[in-house]
Amino acid sequence: MSQAVAVREPAQDAAGRRFDRIQQLVEEYGASRSALIPILQKAQEEYRYLPEEILTFIATALDLPPSTVFGVATFYAQFSLEPVGKYVIKVCDGTACHVRKNQALISSLRSRLGLKEGQKTTSDMRYTLEIVSCIGACALAPAVVINDRVYGQMTADKMKAVLDEIERAEAAVGDGKEEQ
Numbered sequence: 165m166s167q168a169v170a171v172r173e174p175a176q177d178a179a180g181r182r183f184d185r186i187q188q189l190v191e192e193y194g195a196s197r198s199a200l201i202p203i204l205q206k207a208q209e210e211y212r213y214l215p216e217e218i219l220t221f222i223a224t225a226l227d228l229p230p231s232t233v234f235g236v237a238t239f240y241a242q243f244s245l246e247p248v249g250k251y252v253i254k255v256c257d258g259t260a261c262h263v264r265k266n267q268a269l270i271s272s273l274r275s276r277l278g279l280k281e282g283q284k285t286t287s288d289m290r291y292t293l294e295i296v297s298c299i300g301a302c303a304l305a306p307a308v309v310i311n312d313r314v315y316g317q318m319t320a321d322k323m324k325a326v327l328d329e330i331e332r333a334e335a336a337v338g339d340g341k342e343e344q
């Protein structure tokens with residue numbers, strides 16, 4: 165009997181290496197306020213979220229008050245200040261999706277992913293579950309977005325099939341190998 169799901173530890177890079185990468189970005193984009201958003205975008209691509217120490221470092225490098233950098237990072241929905249998984253599953257909880265019983269979907273997802281109350285990201289950093297307001301696909305309710313792909317008329321069974329497919333793809337890529 166084999167364990168299908170490999171547990172990948174989150175990367176624990178040395179802080180110095182992280183700062184070197186940010187320093188490169190600052191050199192590439194220039195140490196000016198107008199470079200702030202592109203640098204935040206690239207930093208987030210690198211780490212999948214914006215750790216607090218990275219934001220502070222960027223503020224110092226661009227000679228901006230940390231409050232400005234934190235303000236921009238929290239203002240735009242594209243940025244996350246919390247670690248997020250490789251697959252971000254957004255379940256719509258707008259009216260149309262709610263009426264079409266998205267709650268059963270959310271409960272089955274939470275239990276499948278083993279998420280405790282208040283926990284959004286799995287401990288292996290593979291999945292993050294977010295409950296969001298209307299994503300503009302009401303005709304497809306209940307709707308789910310996984311990374312950039314929209315899935316309509318989702319049921320617990322269909323969701324299970326999608327997650328099984330992801331797990332198969334991950335197993336094929338191989339343990340410990342990270343796709344960009």
Ligand code: FES
Pocket residue numbers: 256257258259260261262297298299300301302303305306307
């Ligand atoms: S309410 Fe869910 S997509 Fe609009």
